[in-house]
Amino acid sequence: MVITDHINSGARKLPIWVVYAAGLVWPVWLFYLAATGAMGIDPVKALEHELGELGLQALIVGLAITPLRAMVGVNLIRFRRAIGILTFYFVSAHLLVWLILDVQILSEIWKDILKRPYITVGMAAFVLMTPLAVTSNSWSVRKLGPRWRKLHKLVYRTAALGGIHYIMVGKTWEAESLIYMVVILALLGWRVHDSRKKQRGRAAQSGSSTKLA
Template identity: 65%
Template sequence: MNILNHFLRKIPIWLVYFVGLTPPLWLLYQGFTGGLGVEPIKALEHELGELGLQALILGLAVTPLRRFAGLNLMRFRRAIGVLTFYYIACHLLVWLVLDVQILAQIWADILKRPYITIGMVGFVLLAPLAVTSNNWSVRKLGARWRKLHKLVYPAAVLGAVHFVMLVKGWQVEPLIYLGVILGLLALRLTPRRTLARA
């Protein structure tokens, strides 16, 4: 694990951002060129939303991976968080601009469809985290910065619940996402002394 951590320390942060920025662009290209099937907008929406959930899970896994596996991804955590917001914002933009398009209908859907309401609340919780993911905010907010960034916990749960409610019937994949997120939160919220005895 020390060898892997040594290798990870050599990876520049800009490369993580560069690689992380490309999946939505690739998916958009596939949508325009017929690579996303007969309903490219719905497929694009789904793929971006799932990408956002996967990035959320990776961000939540950083601390448990360090505690239990010795894998240190801490220097990438901010980049993971910013990219998570980027993916979810792209997911939202596809729904707003390419799918619904009508402003009155957008507002009606947010109010009347619980899965959309829950998804929007999760996005709103993530927004201040993205805005404050910089050194200036860390210095300015001090101890409050850590408290603010704990909003990622309910946001992640809401994102998974949004996925569960979105699909028709009880499908396994959304439930796996929800279970993994709840499991990671349970690991993070377990007192350190209890973890040390386990």
């Protein structure tokens, strides 16, 4: 398709450092808006929300890269690592705002994690995301071998927990958070379907080879 060809051509020409630069600057811009009073009467909460939502959006974009290539031919694979690292950066900034600007009292942090389920779920997602960010480099891919791919399947659980956390933060069934969850479930569902399809294909190929032998 012409549109797909244009997108792929543009993606090939776009340096990866541009993606990193845009991602690094974005939270800085949000911090500036909060500091200058452009985020309303409760800038800390607004900043916390914006950074968390940004992290969830980046996570969804990362999950969508493979389905986009398979279904419509849009190839953004070369940006997947950058998007993954930036996702961790956004979520870390979200967490730091909560820790430093919101809770402030260090002794209350652990109480909040245990007492408030949405924080417990959010922290679980962050914990699962951490090894993914640490191993998002060529050295780790070579060192871990096949285990690297298995480790990075944690992204699916991270995405599910992230969607649940976002719903729970709202404390009501808000349309926006439900839409995010539906998109995440659709992407995870596609992954399951694709994995089963590949397994059936390998089984059929193996059966054909056995008959020929």
